[in-house]
Amino acid sequence: MGARKPVGEVTGADMATTYDTNVFGVVRVTHAFLPLLEASDAPVVVNVGSGLGSRAATSDPSRVEFHVTALDYNSSKTALVMITAQYAKAFPAIRFNAVDPGYTATDLNGHTGTQTIEEGTEIIVSMASIDSDGPTGGFFDRTGPVVW
DSSP states (O other): OOOOOOGGGOOHHHHHHHHIIIIIHHHHHHHHHHHHHHHSSSOEEEEEOOGGGOHHHHTOTTSGGGGOOOHHHHHHHHHHHHHHHHHHHHOTTSEEEEEOOOSBOSGGGTTOOSBOHHHHHHHHHHHHTOOTTSOOSOEEETTEEOOO
16 A cells, blocks of 8 residues: 555655555566466456546545545556556557456455445456457446546
8 A cells, every 4th residue: 555654755765665566566477477478368467456546536526536645556556557558559469457446345445445345356357357359458447447
């Protein structure tokens, strides 16, 4: 979840730690698996983003995301969506998508989320199950494409 500090107190080291997991970690894993993905008959990659990475959601006072200010975590999730889009363009035979599971009750948020684990994983499983003519390069939640 990042450093959990006010924006003005977040350091470069805090940003590096969060990005190492949420951005660079994804690149490392994707790079390692690209040969297997390219050899697959129906390769799919689902990156777990967040509505907190959506400029649209974090700018809308009616959304829960508007009320969360986390420089490192939120920006890392925005970067993850762009990384997903870039992989999709570079590897058109592989379906790359990012998903927002929504505010799901997990250890990450002290189980304060308004959705169950089953509801949160619905979009992950759905996107992991697409076939070769499914969408690629997008950002989705349970209701469909997410504006980011």
